[in-house]
Amino acid sequence: MPILTPTRRGFMAGASALAASALARPAFAAAPALTVASRQIEVLGRAATVYGMTGPDGRLGIYAQEGDRFSGQILNATDQGLITHWHGQIWAAEGQDRSYTGGGELAPGAGDAVDFLLTPGTHWMHSHQLTEQQLLAAPMITREADAEDIQEVVLMLHDFAFRSPEEILSELGVSMMHGHGATGNESGSMPGMAMDHSAMNMGGMDMGGMAMGGMMTHANDVKFDAYLANDRTLDDPEVVQVDPGARVRLRIINGAGATAFWIDPGVLPSACIATDGGACAPLSAAAYPIAQGQRLDLIVTVPAEGGAFPIFAQVEAMRLRTGIILATAGAKVAAQTGEAATESPYLDSQFDARLVPLHPLPERAATQMAHLMLGEEPGYRFTINGQTHAEAPPIAAKVGDRMELMFMNMGMMMHPMHLHGYHFQVVDLGMGRFNGPRRDVVAVPPGGMVTVAVDIDKPGSWLLHCHHLYHMASGMMTEVLVS
Ligand SMILES: [Cu+2]
Incomplete structure (x- = not known):
């Protein structure tokens, strides 16, 4: 280099x-x-x-x-x-x-x-x-x-629209009535992909599915034209050659502006070894959640007999998906469909609750505590403690502080909360204190209460915001100001 x-x-x-x-x-x-x-x-x-x-x-x-x-x-x-x-x-x-x-x-x-x-x-x-x-x-x-000295494959996810983000923001401002429950397809005349009922429905068995006086969990408030994996859709996916029997490291990045995914490695045995770049004890799951801004490192094992193996990224609470194909030399790569057979669940905290970090923060009492109520208000106004970024004073901290940030999601959408400049540790997902994953983005589900701890070690203005681009643009941002 x-x-x-x-x-x-x-x-x-x-x-x-x-x-x-x-x-x-x-x-x-x-x-x-x-x-x-x-x-x-x-x-x-x-x-x-x-x-x-x-x-x-x-x-x-x-x-x-x-x-x-x-x-x-x-x-x-x-x-x-x-x-x-x-x-x-x-x-x-x-x-x-x-x-x-x-x-x-x-x-x-x-x-x-x-x-x-x-x-x-x-x-x-x-x-x-x-x-x-x-x-x-x-x-x-x-x-x-x-x-480990093995093949590495980068998988970058995006949600894509032919229209401009300014148009999307203005659509959201005029068409969405947050906090008033599901109203179904209120914007079916918009260009792009039709928003089916799955974009706004009951949360089912997940935590936070039905909360806050009967309003309903929802996701995917932006209608996208396509979901991309390394710039491509599943009808013309990237095919990466791998060796039979090989262990392959997938470095997956959710660069989508407003979409969370579930990573489905299909038939390949798999384990997560890092979250947001921080190593964790290997943890296997049938599907791995990845919120906006998060990263996930997976080890997958290619069968000795070879073949072609899609790695799917399915949109939260929808059937739509994108992905790449891992294929051994000469394997026949079957056509893939951009829709899974069934809708995926909403993102929740169950996977994070099982993660064990290899490098946790040292045990220490918090010297500084901040409570952040995440709110959504009519007119597509997203707030922290009732204030938008323009209205909110910074959260003050000093070098040397052990700061804890407690996020309480009062709304009906998951908020992936990101702090600049730091890798915090998740210490509570609303189910009691635990030694949770190192991350720099944590998904706070609807009705959820999530606490992260961070050792403040450098001065400056460190933005703290929802990594849903349009929530951030509509106010859900503040900063930790370290002196
Ligand atoms: Cu948000």
Whole structure:
């Protein structure tokens, strides 16, 4: 990796210097460490213009080894202002990306300097604006020094719409009446995929299915035209060649703006070995939940006799799905359908409740506690403690604090809550204290109460928000301000 040189401390001396660099742009001779530009893909036979984040080797995203630094220039080759976020990079000081209060936008044609030690694990990068919907996102994967020497396959998920995120936001604002229960298909005349009854129905047996005075759990408030796995739909999926009998590591990233999935490895034996880049004791499940922003590392085992094996990602509470195919040489790859036989359940906390982290936080009493009530109000207003980001004061913390954040979901949609700059530990899912997974996004189901603990170790403004893009854009964001 030419740009990811070890210990290159040339550009800036620290966070304050980087903030100053927003004004005085250095000139760069070398190739950019990352170029953000438009690109064309084809979705369902139609051309689509989306964004891409391309590394020095010409691939989408950054692929590095533990110990590498991410160092160089981020070039904005788009015609839009850009706010990036290095999602999961806990060693990036404030100012290494622009997703903090006062970070501003990187102007079209301009460059930002970055230089930080990459955090090992399956992470990603994305815009912190509505352009995230237009695939302004990419893997940011740093292979762990102790990773098993086996084939690795990256699976990046997206929800895709031909219409713009601004149009989607305006549709949501006028058509959805949150907090008033299910009203069925109230927007059937919109372009794109028809919203079937499954988008709003009873939660069934899941926790939170029926709560809050009879209002109903729902999901998928945005109607998408397609669900993509590595930019492709299941009618024309990516086929990755694997060896018979091989163990394969899937590094799965949910880069979707507004969609949670269940990962279904089909007939392949599988186990989860990491959540949001943090190693866990191997845990097998028939299907693995992955909320917006989360990552999941799965080990799957290809049968010795070989064959073709779809890895499905099925949309929460729907039949629709996307995926890739793992196939041994010469195997016949059967056509796949983008609809499963049955609807999947809503995401819940059952899988997280069984996860055991390999690197838990040390036992320690909280020195700082914040309660965050997650609310949805009529007019597509999403709030934390009744306030939108513009209205809310920051949550104050000090370096050295053991902070606990207790999320209480008063609404009817799951909220995947993300804290920038940190990997917290889930310590309570509403079923009592436990030694839960390390994550940086936790799904808080409707009616759910989830507590995470985090050791505050660096100053700055760290955004705390729902990773449903339109909930975030409609107010569900605050920040932890560390002094
Ligand atoms: Cu949300």
